[in-house]
Amino acid sequence: MSVFAGLVEQLADVLQPLFHASAAAAAIVLFTALVRLLVHPLSRASARGQRARARLQPQVAELRKKHGKNPEKLQKALLELHAEEKVSPLSGCLPGLFQLPAFFLLYHLFSNTTIGGEGNELLTHTLFTAPLGDRWADALGDGGPFGTQGLVYLGLFAIVAAVATFNYRRTKRTMAANPLPVGDGEQQVPGLGAINRFMPLMSFFTLFTVAFVPLAAALYVVTSTTWSAVERAALYPVPERSS
Template sequence: MRTVAQLFALLTGALEPLFATSATAVAIVVATMCVRTLLHPLARAGVRGEKARARLAPETAGLRKRHAGDPERLRRALLELHVREGVSPLAGIAPTLLQLPVFFVMYRLFTAPRVGGEPNGLLADRLGPAPLGGRWTDALADGGVLGAPGLVYLALFGVLAAVALWSYRRARAAVDPALEQTVPGAAGLVKVLPLLSFGTLVTAALVPLAAGLYLATTTVWTAVERALLHRGPTAAARTGAAGRARRSGPNRS
């Protein structure tokens, strides 16, 4: 922890001539972007896995139908299919799992009163009028929702809400309708899982501002990254286009 604090101090010192009292906040954004850059190859691998699983969806549905009465045989058949096609079910969640230690370090760094036996000077650093070690409840007590610190949190929540809404709509649009019809329980998961993107709002309201700033940076990065890697029609759009093509085929002259 002491080493991380020292690295942050060095980065903050380099940024201070440009950003003055908000240098530590900018250092959090820069550090987060560096971490996400290092994890980008894993994100690309995860998207490749998602596309491969979408490509294999018809074959997967056939296996589920064929082995509906034998769960163990179905599990082996799906595993053989994934191994043969080089698809890993964990590829898509690897970047998220690897970010958790970074988030916990950020949380600890801006909540510990002492680091390496010395007072934690980072707790006094600010983003505008709001201390990076403070929480939303502190801002509410210091001027209310529209007070100076409260406005910082409103801006943070606005960014997180916009990204969450965008992610929710994209997740819903990316669902292949055939999946809900062929996979047991998929309909319920399809409705619930996209809502998890709004969990960042709850988290940001409970953790120190520094950790909330990390969340905002990494969620914006994720949204842009996935938009670029998933360029092209969604699964639902492809399915609808295929259905329209089949319906219109016999009518062609």
């Protein structure tokens, strides 16, 4: 973790002439962008994989009709189909998995008062007036929601809400353009309808993450979420609604 702390400090030193007291916050944003840039090839591969899986849907539907009463045969047939077409059903998970270590490193880095037995000087850095190691509860206790620290969090909440609304609308349009097939003797998975109604709202849960993690980790989440929204808009264009 001390190596990671040194990297953040070095980035902050480089950015200090431009951002002054908020240089460490700017370093976290830049670090997040670098992580997402490194993961971008996986995101592009995931998009290609999703298009390939969409192309296989007619064959998958046929296999479900054929082996619907035999889950073992169905699973084996699906794995063989994906292997034959060189499509990984797990490719969509890789970009998110590769980002988790960076988030947890930031979380622990700004949650500990010491690093390598010495005081954690990163906790003295701020975003405007809000310490990077504090949480929203600390801001509420120091001036309330409209105090100088509270306004920093309100700005982050506004960004997250805007991104979540953008994602919500895109998800709704995507689901409207690709409705799940109903009927033709196919049995819908129990609870799937409720999950599909709930799924567009998931982006709004980022608001809770930003509220409860240290500000440094919240900056990572806000930056990464915004990057994801732009990236998905570019890699996953919303299709025209099927008639």
